[in-house]
Amino acid sequence: MSKLAIVAALEREVRPLVKRWHVTEKNHAGRRFHFFEKEDVVLVCGGIGPEAARRAAEAVIALYAPAMVFSAGFAGALGPSLKVGQVVQPRRVINAGDGSSVNLDHGDGILITFGSVASPTQKAKLRDSFGAQAVDMEAAAVARAAEARGVVFGMVKAISDDFDFIFPSMEDFVDSDGKFLEARFALFVAIRPWLWAKVFQLERNSKRASVALCDWLRKLNVNQTVGSTDVHGLEAVDRR
Numbered sequence: 201m202s203k204l205a206i207v208a209a210l211e212r213e214v215r216p217l218v219k220r221w222h223v224t225e226k227n228h229a230g231r232r233f234h235f236f237e238k239e240d241v242v243l244v245c246g247g248i249g250p251e252a253a254r255r256a257a258e259a260v261i262a263l264y265a266p267a268m269v270f271s272a273g274f275a276g277a278l279g280p281s282l283k284v285g286q287v288v289q290p291r292r293v294i295n296a297g298d299g300s301s302v303n304l305d306h307g308d309g310i311l312i313t314f315g316s317v318a319s320p321t322q323k324a325k326l327r328d329s330f331g332a333q334a335v336d337m338e339a340a341a342v343a344r345a346a347e348a349r350g351v352v353f354g355m356v357k358a359i360s361d362d363f364d365f366i367f368p369s370m371e372d373f374v375d376s377d378g379k380f381l382e383a384r385f386a387l388f389v390a391i392r393p394w395l396w397a398k399v400f401q402l403e404r405n406s407k408r409a410s411v412a413l414c415d416w417l418r419k420l421n422v423n424q425t426v427g428s429t430d431v432h433g434l435e436a437v438d439r440r
Contacts, residue, residue: 203240203426205266206417207257207342208273210380211245212406213358217414218243228259231377235260240422242266246338247378250297250315253338257345267426268352271342272417274409275311275334275357276318276365278327282334285408286359287416293355294330295340302343302353309333311357313340317367334359354425358413360405367402368395 208214218236221243225234233256236243242264246256257269275288282288291307294300296314312332314322326335339355346353361367373385389395 202237202242202264202266204242204268204270204420204422205257205260205264206241206243206270206272207253207260207338208243208245209248209253209338209378210273213273213410214243214245214414214417216411217417226259226263228262229255231255231259233259235263248374248380249337249378250295250313250341252378254341254345257342258349261345261349261351266351268354269342269346271336271339271353271355271357272413273336273338273357274360274406274413275336276323276361277359277363278312278323278333278335279363282359282363284359284362284405285412287356287412288334288359289354289356290334293339293343294332295344296326296330300340300344302340302347304354307355311336311339311355313337317370320364320366323363352426356413356416358409358416360409361402365401365405366398368398 221236221238223234223236225232233244242260244256244260246252261269288309289307290309290311292301292303293311293313296312310330310332312326312330312335314326314335314337318326318335323335326332334357336357343353374380389399
């Protein structure tokens, strides 16, 4: 049993945090998961997208029976006020697909979970439709899995792309398990030099967001967080 479970999408988001943690493999519902363990905390990287996040959340709840499940990872800014490297803890997460939402008793602002990488135009529509400040692809699914099993839910996100950042197309490089196909993407980019600058910027942004996110998580007081469901001293911070 673990007091706190953290669900991320990709290991690259949390690598500075878990690089010295114990790693174990376990099966759940016919799928194999890698779990990173340290004391009372377990972390699983479920993959990109809501289905992958849901499966990972269900697995870590079933196998570790945590008192609280955190959705941690990257998010995109929906306006100019949030910049790459800022860490935010939204008070509410909304599923853009069906409009359902989960409210927390701490944090500030709204995170919207969207089913694909959002373009600047889509970001503007999400902001205007839902009043959200940031967008991700997993938090609402983790929240729903936790709620269905009576587990306390929390979330923290690091901004990895500014409002007007245009991503290279990613959908063709994510498999059915939510795994990012890095080799295929690298080959795709290698023969398209007009994408190189954008991909290099994406890599820099991701590293900055990862460092900020992991700094935040290292300071997380597990006993206080799980015991009170209130994260003391962990409001939005800027690690740029």
